[in-house]
Amino acid sequence: MAVGEPVDLSEKYMRSLWLENQKLEFRTDTPNPVPAEGEALIRVHLAGICSTDLELLRGYYPFTGIPGHEFVGEVVSSPTDSTWVGKRVVGEINIACGVCSMCQSGFPRHCEQRKALGIHEWNGVFANYMTLPTANLHTVPGVIPDEVAVFTEPVAAACEILEQVEISRSDRVLIIGGGRLGQLVAQVMQTTGCNLQVIARHPKQRLLLSERNIQIVIEPQLAKNKYDVVVEATGTPDGFLRAREYVRPRGTIVLKSTYKGDSVTNLSSIVVNEVKLIGSRCGPFEPALQLLAAGLVDPLPLIDAMYPLEQGLMAFEHAARPGVLKVLSQSG
DSSP states (O other), rough: OOOEEEEEEEOSEEEEEEEEEEEEEEEEEEEOOOOOTTTTEEEEEEEOOOOOHHHHHSSSOOOOOOOOOEEEEEEOSSSSSSGHHHHHHOOSEOOOSSSHHHHHOOOOGGOOOOTTTTTBBBBSSSSEEEEEEHHHEEEEEETTTTTHHHHHHHHHHHHHHHSOOOOOHHHTTEEOOOOHHHHHHHHHHHHTOOOEEEEOOSSSHHHHHTTTOOEOOOOOOOTTOOOOEEOOSSSSSSSHHHHHHHHHEEEEEEEEEOSSSOOOOOOOHHHHOEEEEEEEOOOOOHHHHHHHHTTSSOOOGGGEEEEEGHHHHHHHHHHHHTTTOOEEEEOO
């Protein structure tokens, strides 16, 4: 269905992927969402499967509903702001209340009543339609195709590191993990001109990095306690243990992984070496869109497969295979 093509909103039900009790199923009887005041109804064009979605299936968080938070789509209606109708959009995943102390302090991503798209109390993007507050939406520039725009949310998450840590050309930066997010973090870090190295396990991961002239290293070659910044993007509990080995005294570890289960470690070296430990989650969309529009970040080589929504279960199975990067779901 082309952008701007009329949409039949008389249908009562839509197709979706539904997650409940860690079981994912394809459904054709999900009620079409109805946007409330301040929200928009969005027809989903493409949705991306990320590691968090896979972790939800493993019980990372007890979510029931439509999963997914990486998307690009078109606004088809908005009861309070018709100027959005017809626009191609991406959207921030945190739905804030706007009135709590965190919101009033300028930190809506950490709203005390926060809901999260496809993760917590808000249906996500593996469906024909979805809703989001218009305050969460960003218009996609025409030069960015859907297959690139769908990466805006994870690119924004990579950009968040630059919001949290000042990285100079002289800094030695190590990224542990060359998977879905690690690849995008590496491309964003490359824009700083820093001395960048990446640990990547799988051949395709290493190939994509080498094609961008990003240095790949293997752990036996690495000097311990030498890196100014270490970004942990493995998606596994042992990622932090490895990051701790490579960061220099008074250096910074940035944690990007979310996963089911606990990580047990001795924090003495963090204290003794006065290491900064920074959790890093969602990030700014406008810088991400600017990087994508300028071609400074190119996510297209990360796409391993695209499935229609009806084959969503196959898409998730594909995305869970070792070494697979991005799998997309096409809703239109």
